Amino acid sequence: MAQVKALNALEFINCPTYSLSWLSPSRQPRPRAAADLVTRATSTPSTYVFAELLQSPQIQALSQAPEYAQYYTLLEIFSYGTYSDYRATQNLPSLNEQQTLKLRQLSLLTLAKNPHNLSYASLQSALGLSDARALEDLVISAIYADLITAQLDPHNQVVHVSSVSPLRDLAPNSIPAMLASLQDWSSRCTTTLADLEAQIAAIKDTAAQKHSEKKAWTSKTEELIEDEKSSDKGAHGRQQTNMISRAVAGMRSGGRYGKRDRGGNSIEDEADDDEAMDLDDNQEFNEGFEGGSAGAGKKRVNRRKM
Incomplete structure (x- = not known):
């Protein structure tokens, strides 16, 4: 303007x-x-x-x-x-x-x-x-x-x-100097752009290297986690198999009327014990009745208490 x-x-x-x-x-x-x-x-x-x-x-x-x-x-x-x-x-x-x-x-x-x-x-x-x-x-x-x-x-x-504002006129013979200044400015711009491109390329290479390292580390970590899970699963399976084997061996050695383990809660074991006590009581009653002995009757009562 x-x-x-x-x-x-x-x-x-x-x-x-x-x-x-x-x-x-x-x-x-x-x-x-x-x-x-x-x-x-x-x-x-x-x-x-x-x-x-x-x-x-x-x-x-x-x-x-x-x-x-x-x-x-x-x-x-x-x-x-x-x-x-x-x-x-x-x-x-x-x-x-x-x-x-x-x-x-x-x-x-x-x-x-x-x-x-x-x-x-x-x-x-x-x-x-x-x-x-x-x-x-x-x-x-x-x-x-x-x-x-x-x-x-x-x-x-x-x-x-x-x-x-661009209102000043050019002095005579100033164009060559102006062209030299513009060429120098252009050279500096070219050099600056080359430096920026080199820095950008270096940043991209560094980022790619870090990404590869992170990816390899993640893959290695996942592999170690899977190995650990597989190891834990095998140990748990072996322990469970050993427990089952010991339980089967104990049942075979004790027989049907074998002694129950202390603290056992099996309904089948309790039924077997009750049946054995009934057989004992019947036998004692018959002996007391046939002998007619008062001592035998007392002995039978004591056994019932037991």
Whole structure:
């Protein structure tokens, strides 16, 4: 948007009426009119692009006029120079208030390309400002003019610039240096991408190796668990078989009326014991009845109690 405004601000240059005023009655360019145009263009608000004006034949003719050549140099500084260049060049026309503000704003655009040199002290020196308050006012004016996007940091005495409008013209013979810078940047990007790809490949290899190790460990753990289960199952089967064998052997050795184990709860054993006691009681009763002896009857009673 700022670039469109800057280009529109120079439309008056192409006005046919104004173009005729450049020419003398002999149809020769008037250096004085061209010098006045330089002053007007550098003082007009929202005019920040001067390449088209600088390349016009009338302005080019100023470089050949000794009396007005300094106006051509001044326009070059406004096009791609800085405020420091203006102060370092002698015999230039004096700047009015509007020209001074604009040249400092344009110089700020150039200085903002180096984010490591945007301290208050450095900018004050480069822009010829006396104090921090004057610098902050200049930065604020550039922000409101859509020249830069920045934030002031008074605590750390630094200006943080996040974007710069592309309004500065290219200096002569600057294209080879720009191409070299772009090629260097491209080489760094290529190297960085190669490093990132190598790191990504290394991370993938490490992840694959860890996955294989985890899978092998899981498989080994499952195998050990299955072996342990099989071992426990075999031991339990052998123990159960031994218990059954001992029980069968005990039943064979005791017979039908064998002595029961202490604490046994078998209903069949209890039935056998009851049947044996009934047989004993009947035999004793018969003996007592036949003998008629009182002692035998007492003995029978005692046995019943037992």
